[in-house]
Amino acid sequence: MSSPHIPADLLDKVTDHLHNTEDALRDCCLVSKSWIPRTRKHLFAEVRFMTGADLESWKEIFPDPSASPGHYAKSLVVRCLRAVAAADAEAGGWIRGFSRVERFKLGCYDGLRLRIPLTPFHGLSPVVKSLHVEFVALPSLQVFDLILSLPHLENLTVINSFDVPTDDDDDGDGGLPPITQHNNPTKFTGSLDLLMMDGMGPIARRLLPVPGGMHFRALTVMWVHEEDISLTRALVERCSHTLESLDITCDPNGTFI
Amino acid sequence: MKLQEVVLRPASLSIKWITTAFQITLPKHQGIQKISLHLHPQLSLIDDDTIKESESYGEWMDLDRLLVQFWESRSTPPKVTFTTPGGEEQDTRHFVECMLPELTRREMIDLFE
Numbered sequence: 001m002s003s004p005h006i007p008a009d010l011l012d013k014v015t016d017h018l019h020n021t022e023d024a025l026r027d028c029c030l031v032s033k034s035w036i037p038r039t040r041k042h043l044f045a046e047v048r049f050m051t052g053a054d055l056e057s058w059k060e061i062f063p064d065p066s067a068s069p070g071h072y073a074k075s076l077v078v079r080c081l082r083a084v085a086a087a088d089a090e091a092g093g094w095i096r097g098f099s100r101v102e103r104f105k106l107g108c109y110d111g112l113r114l115r116i117p118l119t120p121f122h123g124l125s126p127v128v129k130s131l132h133v134e135f136v137a138l139p140s141l142q143v144f145d146l147i148l149s150l151p152h153l154e155n156l157t158v159i160n161s162f163d164v165p166t167d168d169d170d171d172g173d174g175g176l177p178p179i180t181q182h183n184n185p186t187k188f189t190g191s192l193d194l195l196m197m198d199g200m201g202p203i204a205r206r207l208l209p210v211p212g213g214m215h216f217r218a219l220t221v222m223w224v225h226e227e228d229i230s231l232t233r234a235l236v237e238r239c240s241h242t243l244e245s246l247d248i249t250c251d252p253n254g255t256f257i
Numbered sequence: 258m259k260l261q262e263v264v265l266r267p268a269s270l271s272i273k274w275i276t277t278a279f280q281i282t283l284p285k286h287q288g289i290q291k292i293s294l295h296l297h298p299q300l301s302l303i304d305d306d307t308i309k310e311s312e313s314y315g316e317w318m319d320l321d322r323l324l325v326q327f328w329e330s331r332s333t334p335p336k337v338t339f340t341t342p343g344g345e346e347q348d349t350r351h352f353v354e355c356m357l358p359e360l361t362r363r364e365m366i367d368l369f370e
Binding site for chain 1: 259260261262263264265266267268269274275277278281282285286
């Protein structure tokens with residue numbers, strides 16, 4: 001008996017309908033090879049590397065980065081920076097396998113000064129629209145270079161417990177060191193959230209003069225220093241033609257006002 | 258000037274910073290349609306005597322006057338809302354009556370969105 005033919009658009013409807021039922025999608029993978037790409041689109045829509053063990057499992061199951069389902073991922077979460085950076089160096093651009101990521105979440109909670117370069121993540125995917133960066137100790141210059149390497153970035157969230165300047169954060173005379181220039185200015189058309197326990201200066205001061213300007217529609221900030229007030233004023237003015245919503249929290253222990 | 262909504266989240270009774278936030282936004286952004294105050298729910302549990310004896314009480318009275326003035330100055334007054342996310346409705350109502358008396362009396366403030 002010949003195998004029945006199911007039209008492609010009907011197959012798409014079936015897998016789309018099952019998009020949030022992982023077990024059913026896994027079963028679909030076993031039906032036929034032709035079903036695999038359709039189910040992988042949903043199964044790997046979000047990929048999380050929370051620990052080095054997560055990464056090791058991935059590499060074991062998908063030893064060939066070019067054939068991995070990383071390119072199905074629309075959302076990527078990386079918490080084990082050191083392991084991912086090592087994997088990228090080892091495989092010569094392993095992270096590039098995640099070429100269609102639109103939402104990128106990067107975090108490090110070890111509280112130590114970060115010695116891992118963020119350059120492997122530069123230009124991670126040409127379609128990254130949202131970047132969420134969360135650090136205990138923020139390597140602000142590295143983060144800022146990462147931000148500018150994503151030309152289609154619309155939404156930016158930076159959260160940190162305290163700022164730890166990297167060695168090259170200060171050029172010695174109180175000014176900011178030069179940033180890496182990219183050909184296409186970043187868009188910045190969505191939301192900007194700066195919830196930084198040691199003040200938003202390290203990111204906001206660098207954002208204000210970016211070429212191409214900022215066009216954020218929503219701004220969420222936390223005030224912990226007097227400087228945060230003037231930076232908020234400057235951000236509001238810089239985005240005055242697009243800004244629709246301003247959300248402010250003030251440090252409850254703040255005595256600066 | 259497109260700014261339509263300002264959200265302020267007091268996490269302590271001291272709110273001098275809110276006046277500063279309004280100084281940044283209100284004069285230049287006449288199109289503001291909504292001002293939302295989200296208070297930490299624990300603050301709504303503080304008793305009246307403690308509140309009125311605190312240094313911050315005067316700051317709340319200033320805020321009350323400022324919001325009334327802004328509301329009255331506008332041909333289309335903004336919606337002013339006050340919430341205590343996760344808090345009790347009765348506590349919230351009592352807190353607002355005590356801390357923003359003129360706004361409450363003149364029914365210029367909505368307690369829940």
